[in-house]
Amino acid sequence: MSQLIKNGRVITATDDYVADIFIEGETVSAIGKNLSVKANKEIDASSMLVFPGGIDPHVHLDMPFMGTFSSDTHETGTRAALFGGTTTVIDFVLQTQGKSLQSALDNWNSRAKGNAVGDYSFHMAVTDFNENTKKEIKHFIEEEGITSFKTFMAYKGALMIDDRQMIGLMEEVKKCGGLINVHATNGDMIDYLVQKHREEGKLSPLYHYLSQPEVTEAEAAERFVDMANFTGCPGYIVHLTCEGALNAVRNATKRNQKVFVETCIQYLILDASLYEKDFEGAKWVMSPPLREKKDQETLWAGINQGLVNVVATDHCPFMWEQKKMGENDFSKIPNGHPAIENRMELLFSEGVNKGKITLNKYIEVACTNPAKIFGMFPRKGTIAVGSDADIVIFDPNKKHTLSAKSHHMNVDYSGYEGWEVTGKVKTVLLRGEIAIENNECKIEKGFGKFIKRKKVSQNI
Ligand code: URP
Ligand code: ZN
Ligand code: ZN
Numbered sequence: 001m002s003q004l005i006k007n008g009r010v011i012t013a014t015d016d017y018v019a020d021i022f023i024e025g026e027t028v029s030a031i032g033k034n035l036s037v038k039a040n041k042e043i044d045a046s047s048m049l050v051f052p053g054g055i056d057p058h059v060h061l062d063m064p065f066m067g068t069f070s071s072d073t074h075e076t077g078t079r080a081a082l083f084g085g086t087t088t089v090i091d092f093v094l095q096t097q098g099k100s101l102q103s104a105l106d107n108w109n110s111r112a113k114g115n116a117v118g119d120y121s122f123h124m125a126v127t128d129f130n131e132n133t134k135k136e137i138k139h140f141i142e143e144e145g146i147t148s149f150k151t152f153m154a155y156k157g158a159l160m161i162d163d164r165q166m167i168g169l170m171e172e173v174k175k176c177g178g179l180i181n182v183h184a185t186n187g188d189m190i191d192y193l194v195q196k197h198r199e200e201g202k203l204s205p206l207y208h209y210l211s212q213p214e215v216t217e218a219e220a221a222e223r224f225v226d227m228a229n230f231t232g233c234p235g236y237i238v239h240l241t242c243e244g245a246l247n248a249v250r251n252a253t254k255r256n257q258k259v260f261v262e263t264c265i266q267y268l269i270l271d272a273s274l275y276e277k278d279f280e281g282a283k284w285v286m287s288p289p290l291r292e293k294k295d296q297e298t299l300w301a302g303i304n305q306g307l308v309n310v311v312a313t314d315h316c317p318f319m320w321e322q323k324k325m326g327e328n329d330f331s332k333i334p335n336g337h338p339a340i341e342n343r344m345e346l347l348f349s350e351g352v353n354k355g356k357i358t359l360n361k362y363i364e365v366a367c368t369n370p371a372k373i374f375g376m377f378p379r380k381g382t383i384a385v386g387s388d389a390d391i392v393i394f395d396p397n398k399k400h401t402l403s404a405k406s407h408h409m410n411v412d413y414s415g416y417e418g419w420e421v422t423g424k425v426k427t428v429l430l431r432g433e434i435a436i437e438n439n440e441c442k443i444e445k446g447f448g449k450f451i452k453r454k455k456v457s458q459n460i
Contacts, residue, residue, distance in 0.1 A: 001025065001040050003432065008045030008393060012052065012382050013364035021050065023389040026431035031385060041434075045393050048426060051363050052383050053087025053390030054344045055370040057123075058238055058262060058312035061091050062111050066334040067325065071317045074111060075445045076410040077340055078118035082435045082443075083408045084341035085425040087390040088119040088380055088451060089315075090370075092150055094159065097128040101136045105144065116448025117441065118430060119390070121374070123181055125150035127158075129165035137169075138176045145452025147375050148179045148236070153220045154187035154287065163227065170233035177455035179234040179260075179373070184220040184245065185212060185288055194331050205281035208330040209272050209289040217288050218244025225252045225259050234456050236260040236373065239314045241267045241288045243298040249307055260373055260460075262310040263299050265343045266415065267291060269350050282323040283415055285333040286314065300356045303365055309373065309460060311347055311365045315340035317411035338411045342402060344392070346416065348423040353396075375454035389432040398424035408441075 005021040010031070022030040022037050030037065061077040063070045072080065074091070081089055093108040095101050101124055108122060124146050126133060140146045151166055152159040161169070166180075173180055193211040197203070202210075221237055225248050228235035240246060240261050249259050272290045275281040284290055302308035316336025326333030339346075347366055351357040357365075371381025378387050399422050404414040428436035435443050 001432065003429070004035065004037060004039035004042045005045050005050060005391065005393065006042055008048050008050030010050045010383055011359050011363055013360055013368040016359060021383065021391065023429070023432045026388060028383060028385055028387050028389050031383070043393065043427060049394040049396050050383070051392050051394065052367040052381055053392055053428065053430065054085050054366050055088045055376070055381055056081060056086045056312050056315065056340060056343060057090040057310060057370040057374055058264065058314045059089045059091050059340055060314070060316040060336060063092065063094065063316065065316070065336070066332070068318065068322050068334055070336060071319050071322065072315070072338070072340070072410045074116040074120065074448070076408070077315065078116045078120060078448050079441050080341040080408040082118045082428050082430065082441060083425065085344035085392040085394065085428060086118070086340065087428065087430050087435070088121070088376070089340065090121045090123055090374060092125050093122045094125045095127045095133070101126065101133060101140060113450070114446045117443060117445050118435070118448045119451050120448055121376070121451045121453055122146050123148045123150045125152070125159065126169055127152065127161060129161055129169045134168065134172050137172045137178065141176045141178045141455065147177070147453050147455055148181050149173050150181040150183070152183045153224065154183055154185040154190055156187040156191040160187045163223070166227055167231060170227060170231040174231055174233035179236055179456040180228070181236045181238050182224050183239070184217065184224045184237050186216040186220045189216045189219070198329065198331060203329050204278060205285050205330050205333065206275045208285045208333065209275045212287060212289050214242045214244045214291065217242055218248060221245035222248035225249060225257065228259060229255070229257050236262065238262050239264050239267070239288060239312070240308070242291045242295040246298055246302050246307060253307070260310070261302070261308045262312050263308050264312050264314045265339055265346050266337060268296055268299050268311070269346060270415070271296065279327060282326060282333045283413055284337055285323070285326070285330065285335055286316070286337050287335045303357055303361060309365065309369045311343065312370070313339035313343045317409055319412050337415045338409045339415065341407050341409050342416055345421050345423055345425065348396070349421040353422050369460055372460040373456065375456055376451055380451070389429050391429045392425055393427040394423060395426045396423050398422070400424050
């Protein structure tokens, strides 16, 4: 099967030109002006943008968390991602404390394999680092193609590891050629503030926000950066939200240390005033919480300064009934919000259209850098001869309104209900196959492949 995408404006992290793209099988085989090739199907992309499929390296699908499961499965979540122009996601496998990494991977494989519609990979979340876990790291990197290890400095009593475990894990991961991802907030401080607010009868979603002030994130980011510097281990801070935490990374650059930083779309465009809406604020109960307007400015600037490398989602959806588990106590509201389908369009509309980032920067942070950092480049994350034909054809002028009534995520509310967006995904190809066309998904569950990743490179 071959396809020819004609006359699109091709955007990568570095280029911007009008050309035809010829696809044979799963990969791009030629790019050029007025290509004279015969294809099974021609797609007219005149006046459209044509860019690489988005990569969302931070999603939680079908994840057991806070007494329930996130509501998108690997099927519904990767399908919704495709509708929004994201062709590959990286999901998190969670180790059960006291058990092996392999048993956690087996568990996730049993739910993801044969179900994913879009391509996916896994990060391995280490919640119990010990002599046995240590022996598994090399195997994960070299045999499983899972090269990134997630750690939580928060969620005390559940997922959190201490600094002793962190240092031990960093030494092993560095030795084997991997990378540490971190949820960098101070779990002890947060635990203290949560208990304090509960004892004072302060139980609304607002107190979720007030239990995680900026200092809890800034302190942990600085500690993580220092530990990464001490061990020499490559580090990646997930869902960084605020000025204080970004300054910790900025300071590290002064000693020529590179730490990768991810923020998420919600931290760029939403702010903490949403927690003043009584229990409705539960829609945005996530960790870290939404911050202030000044933090949004810091993050947009951080992207342009090259300090913030990736814009992800931390997609972790829960039905409203699940959110209501915390109706009388904010600490029982499952943390997370849905965005896997909205990221590419929101970042284009709010970032590119409003002049905050360039088109090339848009592709860099949403597609290319995640592929590079997580060992999938140049197979994924760009449009080039030999790369997977994961391609988005995007109408930059089409206006539409985000709503739970029309989205494809398995969640009964939208964190962006009524949000007016300019720019819409029109057609999506995944490994040369039409995945989305005429607002319909054309591929079935099981089409999505597990992507084995290479060792990390710090050159992005
Ligand atoms: O609120 C969040 N972020 N939920 C998902 C788990 C995590 O911390 O990433
Ligand atoms: Zn987290
Ligand atoms: Zn997360």
